[in-house]
Amino acid sequence: MTPFTIAIDGPAAAGKGTISKAVAAHFGFAHLDTGLLYRAVGARMLTGTEPVQAAQTLTAADLQSDQLRTPEVAQAASKVAVIPEVRAALIEFQRAFARRAGGAVLDGRDIGTVICPDAEAKLFVTASAQVRAERRFLELQAKDDTTTRAQVLADVIERDARDSERATAPLKPAADAVIIDTSDLSIEAAIQAAIAAVTPRM
Numbered sequence: 001m002t003p004f005t006i007a008i009d010g011p012a013a014a015g016k017g018t019i020s021k022a023v024a025a026h027f028g029f030a031h032l033d034t035g036l037l038y039r040a041v042g043a044r045m046l047t048g049t050e051p052v053q054a055a056q057t058l059t060a061a062d063l064q065s066d067q068l069r070t071p072e073v074a075q076a077a078s079k080v081a082v083i084p085e086v087r088a089a090l091i092e093f094q095r096a097f098a099r100r101a102g103g104a105v106l107d108g109r110d111i112g113t114v115i116c117p118d119a120e121a122k123l124f125v126t127a128s129a130q131v132r133a134e135r136r137f138l139e140l141q142a143k144d145d146t147t148t149r150a151q152v153l154a155d156v157i158e159r160d161a162r163d164s165e166r167a168t169a170p171l172k173p174a175a176d177a178v179i180i181d182t183s184d185l186s187i188e189a190a191i192q193a194a195i196a197a198v199t200p201r202m
């Protein structure tokens with residue numbers, strides 16, 4: 001099959017990850033969570049590696065750690081993600097993944113705008129900050145009962161601002177992206193909306 005790229009962007013905790021996995025499974029495509037690349041660089045920065053150096057020497061093993069899902073690593077990821085040289089070091093890997101035979105779903109912040117501006121299908125998955133913070137709170141609470149709603153909301157707002165206001169590849173919908181607001185959608189309904197937006201382009 002010729003390459004077919006589905007770009008899925010959006011802010012933290014909008015449901016991108018779950019939707020991307022389900023869309024990839026539905027079409028039999030490979031899936032890359034590009035946030036993991038920035039999280040891996042952020043995690044290496046927290047242990048003392050200079051971020052550009054970390055991005056240039058990233059290996060598959062760096063993407064495996066469970067520790068990449070913590071709030072500390074998420075904040076570190078959004079800090080290293082403002083550095084143009086960090087972003088540049090990660091571009092080729094993402095573009096090669098996007099054009100692999102058999103189709104690919106990439107989710108992130110700048111897939112439809114910068115990494116794959118010619119993607120065959122583009123979605124922008126969003127939800128209100130309150131709804132996203134509540135979802136992230138429930139997820140984190142299961143692992144750590146000291147987490148508070150107020151702290152999670154503050155983290156979401158801080159990360160949104162940093163991701164949207166940076167000069168290089170800021171978070172924003174591509175002009176030709178289909179916007180899916182998941183604030184009032186069940187996860188099943190959001191997945192169906194995503195599949196319905198992509199299917200006519202196949």
Ligand code: C5P
Nearest residue numbers: 034035036038077078081108109110163
């Ligand atoms: O999606 P996730 O929450 O794992 O992303 C972590 C951080 O990595 C984001 O807050 C953002 O700063 C950065 N990121 C990015 N570009 C992407 C994916 C993630 O800048 N394509």
